[in-house]
Amino acid sequence: MVYEKVxxxxxxxxxxxxxxxxxxxxxxxxxxxxxxxxxxYLLYLIIPPFIxxxxxxxxxxxxxxxxxxxxxxxxxxxxxxxxxxxxxxxxLDLHWRPNTVYILFGVVIxxxxxxxxxxxxxxxxxxxxxxxxxxxxxxxxxxxxxxTNKWGGLMLTILVAGVGxxxxxxxxxxxxxxxxxxxxxxxxxxxxxxxxxxGVPLITILFMSSVILPLFFPEGVTFNKLLRALIGIxxxxxxxxxxxxxxxxxxxxxxxxxxADAIGLSYWQKMLLVILPQALKVAIPNLVGSFIALFxxxxxxxxxGLFDLLAMVQLTSTDTHWxxxxxxxxxxxxxxxxxxxxxxxxxxxxxxxxxxxxxR
Amino acid sequence: xxxxxxxxxxxxxxFQLLTVIGLVAFLWYIGxxxxxxxxxxxxxxxxxxxxxxxxxxxxESPIPYTETSTYWTVFEVGVLNTLIVSFWxxxxxxxxxxxxxxxxxxxxxxIAKLASxxxxxxxxxxxxxxxxxxxxxxxxxxxxxxxxxEFLDKIFLNNRGxxxxxxxxxxxxxxxxxxxxxxxxxxxxxxxxxxxxxxETGEEFFFLPWGILILIVLPYIFYLFAPNHIVWxxxxxxxxxxxxGKVFSPEFLALAFALTIYTATFIAxxxxxxxxxxxxxxxxxxxxxxxxPYQSLKLVILPQAIRIAIPPTINQYLxxxxxxxxxxxxxxxxxxxxxxxxxxxxxxxxxxxxxxTMAVYLVxxxxxxxxxxxxxxxxxxxER
Amino acid sequence: MEDKNIxxxxxxxxxxxxxxxxxxxNMEVKKGEIVVVCGPSGSGKSTxxxxxxxxxxxxxxxxxxxxIEVCDDVKKIKAIREDVAMVFQHFNxxxxxxxxxxxxxxxxxxxxxxxxxxIKIAMKYLERVGIADQASKYPNQLSGGQQQxxxxxRSLCKNPTIMLFDEPTSALDPxxxxxxLDVMIExxxxxxxxxxxxxxxxxxxxxxxxxxxMESGQIVEENPPKEFFENPESDRLKLFLSQILSH
Numbered sequence: 001m002v003y004e005k006v007x008x009x010x011x012x013x014x015x016x017x018x019x020x021x022x023x024x025x026x027x028x029x030x031x032x033x034x035x036x037x038x039x040x041y042l043l044y045l046i047i048p049p050f051i052x053x054x055x056x057x058x059x060x061x062x063x064x065x066x067x068x069x070x071x072x073x074x075x076x077x078x079x080x081x082x083x084x085x086x087x088x089x090x091x092l093d094l095h096w097r098p099n100t101v102y103i104l105f106g107v108v109i110x111x112x113x114x115x116x117x118x119x120x121x122x123x124x125x126x127x128x129x130x131x132x133x134x135x136x137x138x139x140x141x142x143x144x145x146x147x148t149n150k151w152g153g154l155m156l157t158i159l160v161a162g163v164g165x166x167x168x169x170x171x172x173x174x175x176x177x178x179x180x181x182x183x184x185x186x187x188x189x190x191x192x193x194x195x196x197x198x199g200v201p202l203i204t205i206l207f208m209s210s211v212i213l214p215l216f217f218p219e220g221v222t223f224n225k226l227l228r229a230l231i232g233i234x235x236x237x238x239x240x241x242x243x244x245x246x247x248x249x250x251x252x253x254x255x256x257x258x259x260a261d262a263i264g265l266s267y268w269q270k271m272l273l274v275i276l277p278q279a280l281k282v283a284i285p286n287l288v289g290s291f292i293a294l295f296x297x298x299x300x301x302x303x304x305g306l307f308d309l310l311a312m313v314q315l316t317s318t319d320t321h322w323x324x325x326x327x328x329x330x331x332x333x334x335x336x337x338x339x340x341x342x343x344x345x346x347x348x349x350x351x352x353x354x355x356x357x358x359x360r
Numbered sequence: 361x362x363x364x365x366x367x368x369x370x371x372x373x374x375f376q377l378l379t380v381i382g383l384v385a386f387l388w389y390i391g392x393x394x395x396x397x398x399x400x401x402x403x404x405x406x407x408x409x410x411x412x413x414x415x416x417x418x419x420e421s422p423i424p425y426t427e428t429s430t431y432w433t434v435f436e437v438g439v440l441n442t443l444i445v446s447f448w449x450x451x452x453x454x455x456x457x458x459x460x461x462x463x464x465x466x467x468x469x470x471i472a473k474l475a476s477x478x479x480x481x482x483x484x485x486x487x488x489x490x491x492x493x494x495x496x497x498x499x500x501x502x503x504x505x506x507x508x509x510e511f512l513d514k515i516f517l518n519n520r521g522x523x524x525x526x527x528x529x530x531x532x533x534x535x536x537x538x539x540x541x542x543x544x545x546x547x548x549x550x551x552x553x554x555x556x557x558x559x560e561t562g563e564e565f566f567f568l569p570w571g572i573l574i575l576i577v578l579p580y581i582f583y584l585f586a587p588n589h590i591v592w593x594x595x596x597x598x599x600x601x602x603x604x605g606k607v608f609s610p611e612f613l614a615l616a617f618a619l620t621i622y623t624a625t626f627i628a629x630x631x632x633x634x635x636x637x638x639x640x641x642x643x644x645x646x647x648x649x650x651x652x653p654y655q656s657l658k659l660v661i662l663p664q665a666i667r668i669a670i671p672p673t674i675n676q677y678l679x680x681x682x683x684x685x686x687x688x689x690x691x692x693x694x695x696x697x698x699x700x701x702x703x704x705x706x707x708x709x710x711x712x713x714x715x716x717t718m719a720v721y722l723v724x725x726x727x728x729x730x731x732x733x734x735x736x737x738x739x740x741x742x743e744r
Numbered sequence: 745m746e747d748k749n750i751x752x753x754x755x756x757x758x759x760x761x762x763x764x765x766x767x768x769x770n771m772e773v774k775k776g777e778i779v780v781v782c783g784p785s786g787s788g789k790s791t792x793x794x795x796x797x798x799x800x801x802x803x804x805x806x807x808x809x810x811x812i813e814v815c816d817d818v819k820k821i822k823a824i825r826e827d828v829a830m831v832f833q834h835f836n837x838x839x840x841x842x843x844x845x846x847x848x849x850x851x852x853x854x855x856x857x858x859x860x861x862x863i864k865i866a867m868k869y870l871e872r873v874g875i876a877d878q879a880s881k882y883p884n885q886l887s888g889g890q891q892q893x894x895x896x897x898r899s900l901c902k903n904p905t906i907m908l909f910d911e912p913t914s915a916l917d918p919x920x921x922x923x924x925l926d927v928m929i930e931x932x933x934x935x936x937x938x939x940x941x942x943x944x945x946x947x948x949x950x951x952x953x954x955x956x957x958m959e960s961g962q963i964v965e966e967n968p969p970k971e972f973f974e975n976p977e978s979d980r981l982k983l984f985l986s987q988i989l990s991h
Contacts, residue, residue: 002977006767006962011759012803025469032468039470185376189383199725200718201685207700208718211710215397216390296486303688310489314496326500330493334485341484559859562852644799645836649850649898650825659849663840741839742882 077325078332081316088152088307097135098155148226152307160298165291167234172241179246197239202300206232210304229301237294244286248279288348292341409707418693420609434703438695439720446681449619457627464632483625488686490622495614495690505601514594526593526606532586539582547571611692619680626676634669667739674732750775750937756805765791767962778932780948781941783958789941793908797828829899833911835891837883844879847898869897873927889920896927909940957981
C-alpha cells in the first residue's frame with residue numbers, strides 16, 4: 001500500500017513558542033513551580049540591594065572624602081587610589097613604561113596572527129621579555145632604575161603570573177619527560193619532586209623561598225623579595241604544569257613514538273619534533289586553566305610582604321584621608337579578578353571546543 | 361670505546377650517573393653554605409626547641425594551652441586547628457556542592473542557571489580574596505557583644521564570633537556513645553536480614569527512613585538511662601563580652617565559609633560531570649525494563665556517577681586542607697600561622713620548622729591518596 | 745495468529761520544538777505479527793517505536809498497547825513496560841553489574857521475584873541466546889555481538905508480549921551481525937510480536953509479515969515483504985531500495 005504525502009503542520013500552541021518553553025522549563029510540576037518562585041526570591045534578595053549600593057546610591061563625582069555622603073558605594077575612593085591599584089608605588093611620571101609594556105603585548109599577540117614560523121614567534125617573545133625587563137626595571141638605555149619594592153598593584157600581579165608561567169614551563173616539560181622516562185633515577189627524582197610540591201600548600205613554598213632560600217647561597221648573593229617570590233611560584237607551578245603535560249603525553253598513541261623511532265630520530269629529536277608539539281596542543285585547555293589558577297594564586301604574595309593588587313585594598317583603606325572604604329576596595333578588586341579569570345576561562349572553553357572539532 | 365657510548369643502555373646509565381653527580385654536587389654546595397650561614401647568624405639547629413616554652417597566647421585551642429606550653433604543644437594545636445576547620449569545610453562544601461551540582465542539571469531553567477552563575481562567580485575569585493572579604497567586610501559589620509544578634513536567648517552572633525551553648529556530657533557521654541554503637545549494629549543486622557528476606561521472597565522494604573530513625577532514637581533512649589544528663593554551658597553576657605558557651609571565632613567563621621563556598625563550586629562540577637558521564641542509554645534501558653525513577657537512580661545511575669565523581673571530589677578535600685593554610689592572612693591559629701609564623705619568628709630555626717609544617721601536609725596527602733587508590737581499585741569497572 | 749490488534753497507533757503527531765518529526769502516523773499491529781520498519785536516517789523510525797513504550801512523548805494522537813493507552817499515567821506506563829521490551833542499538837547493558845545481575849535486576853526490583861527464582865529465569869534465557877557460560881563476567885569483557893545477545897536475554901526475562909528492536913545490529917562488527925540475527929529469527933519463529941527498526945533486509949525477507957517504509961516522519965509505503973522488495977510502488981521507496989540493496 002502506498003500512502004498520500006502528509007503536509008507539515010505547525011506544532012500545537014501549548015507545545016511551541018514561549019508558552020511551551022515556560023511550561024517545560026519553569027513550571028512543569030508543582031515542585032518545579034515552587035523552586036522557580038524560590039529562585040526568583042533569591043534573586044530579589046541579592047540583586048536589587050547590590051545595584052542600589054553599587055550604582056544607584058553610589059558616588060561617582062567629586063574630589064574628596066567629603067563628597068561621599070550617603071550609604072552608597074564611594075567610588076571616588078577608587079578614583080583617588082587608582083594609581084596605587086594599577087601600579088603600586090611606581091613613580092607617577094614613569095607610568096608610561098608599564099603602559100608601553102601592555103601596548104607592546106597587544107602588538108606581539110597581533111603579530112602572532114600573521115607570523116607562521118614558530119621559531120620566529122619564540123624569538124619575538126624572548127625579545128619582548130627582555131624589552132619588558134628593561135622598561136619596568138630600568139638601568140639601561142637611559143631609563144631610570146625603579147626598585148622592585150616600588151612595583152605593586154595589578155601590574156605586579158600580572159608580572160608575577162606572567163613570569164611564573166613562563167619560567168615554570170621549561171621546568172615542567174623537563175619534569176614531565178623525566179616522569180615518563182625509563183631511567184629509574186630520572187623517574188624517581190621527577191616523581192618525588194612533583195608529588196612533594198603537589199602535597200604542600202603554596203604558602204609553605206613561599207615561606208621556604210623567602211626564609212630558607214637565602215641560606216643556601218654564600219653571603220654576597222642577595223635575592224630581593226620579589227625574586228624570592230618568583231622563584232617559589234615558578235618551582236611550584238612547574239609541578240602542576242608537569243602533570244598537565246604528562247596527561248598530554250599519555251594521550252599520544254604509542255604508534256607515534258614507534259613511527260618516530262622507526263625513521264631514526266634520536267630521543268630528543270623525537271620528543272621535541274614529534275611528541276611534544278602534539279602533546280601541547282592537547283594540553284592547551286588545561287594549561288590555560290592552570291594559568292587561571294596561577295593568576296589567582298599570585299594573591300598569596302601579600303602574605304610575604306609584596307604589594308600585589310589584593311594587598312592594595314588593605315593598604316589604601318588605611319590612608320587617614322580615606323578610612324573605612326575597604327568594601328569598595330574589595331568589590332573593585334573582586335571585579336577585576338573576576339573579569340580576568342572569567343575571560344580566560346571562556347577563552348579556554350572556546351579552545352577546547354575548537355580542538356574537539358579539529359579532532360573529528 | 362666510542363661504540364660503547366652509542367649503546368642505549370650505556371647512555372642511559374651515564375645520563376643517570378651525571379644527574380646523580382649533579383644533584384649531589386648541588387646539595388653539597390647548598391649544604392655548605394647553609395651551615396656557614398646558620399653559624400654566622402647564630403641560629404641553632406636540632407629539634408630541642410620543641411621542649412622549650414613558647415610564651416605566646418593562642419586564641420582558640422582544642423587542647424589545653426597556656427603561655428607556659430612548649431613549642432611542641434604549639435605544633436599540636438596548629439595541626440588540630442587545621443584539621444578542625446578542614447573538617448567543617450569539607451562536610452559543608454560537600455553538602456553545598458551536592459545541592460549545586462544537582463541543581464545545575466535540573467530541568468528547571470532558572471534553578472540550573474542560578475547554579476551555573478554560582479559556579480562561574482565563585483570559581484573565578486581567588487580564595488584568599490574570598491577569605492579576606494568575609495573577614496573584613498561581612499564579619500566586620502557584626503555588632504559588638506552588647507548588641508549581639510540573638511536567637512532564642514541562647515545563641516548569639518557578634519563581632520567576637522558565633523556563640524552557642526556548649527554541652528557538657530559527663531557520664532552521659534558514654535551512654536550516648538554506647539547507644540550509637542548499639543544502633544549501628546542493630547541497623548546493620550536489620551539491613552542484612554531485610555536483604556536476605558528480599559532474596560528469598562522478593563519482597564522489598566524501604567528501610568532508609570527507619571534506619572535513620574533508629575540511629576537517632578536508640579542513642580537517645582540510652583541517654584535517658586544515664587545517671588546525669590547533659591549540662592548546658594549557656595553563654596551569658598558579662599560586662600563587655602560573653603562568658604561560657606562555645607565560641608566560633610570570626611577567624612574560624614571567615615575561613616570556614618570562604619573555603620566552603622569556594623570548594624563547593626569544584627565539588628558541584630565533579631558531581632555534575634559524574635552524572636553527565638552516565639550515558640543517556642543507561643537511563644533509557646533502566647526505564648524500559650520497568651525500574652521506577654528512584655530505582656534507576658539507586659541501582660543504575662548513581663553507582664556509575666559516583667565512580668567518576670569520587671576522585672576529583674577527594675582531590676578537592678585535599679585542596680581544602682591545603683587552602684586552610686591561608687588562615688595566616690587573618691590570624692586563625694592553624695599550623696602555618698602559629699608554627700611556621702609566630703613560633704618561627706621567635707625561634708628562627710626556619711629549616712626545621714618549615715619542614716615539620718610541610719611534613720604535616722605531605723602525610724595527610726599521602727594517607728588520603730592511598731585511601732583513594734583503594735577505593736578506586738575496589739570500584740573499578742572491569743574491562744577486557 | 746489471532747486477529748486482535750495488539751498495538752493501535754492513530755493520528756500520531758510529534759514535534760521536537762517546531763520540527764514536525766512524526767506526521768499523522770497510523771499503524772496497527774496484530775498479535776504475533778513481525779513488522780520491520782526501515783527508511784533513511786532522520787525519517788523518525790526510532791522515534792516512532794520509542795513512543796510505544798513512552799521513552800518519547802508525543803503531542804497529538806493516541807497509542808493503545810494491549811488495551812492500555814500510552815499516556816502520562818505512571819501506573820499505565822509501568823503496565824505497558826512490563827508488556828513491551830526494548831533492545832537498543834548500543835546494547836545499554838549496565839557496566840557495573842555482572843551479566844547475571846543485569847538480567848535479574850528487573851525481576852527482583854520490579855516483579856519482586858525471590859533471588860533464586862530470578863537466577864533460574866535468567867540462566868534459562870542466557871542459555872537460550874547461547875551465553876550461559878559468561879554469566880559471571882562483566883559487560884565490557886564481552887564482544888559486541890555477545891553483549892547484544894545478553895541485552896536480548898535481559899528483555900526476554902519478563903516474558904514480554906511485544907519486543908521492540910531499535911537498529912539492534914547497526915553498532916556491531918559485520919561478523920557478529922549474524923549471531924544476533926539468528927537469535928532474532930528464532931524469536932520470530934516462536935510467535936512473538938516484534939517491531940524491528942533495521943537495515944537488515946535479509947532478516948526482513950525471511951521472517952517479516954510486513955515491511956513499513958518511513959521517510960520524513962511519515963509512513964510512505966507498507967507491504968508484505970514479497971511485494972515490498974519486488975514491486976515497490978512509490979518512487980521514494982524505489983530510490984531507497986536501490987541505495988541499500990546495491991551491495
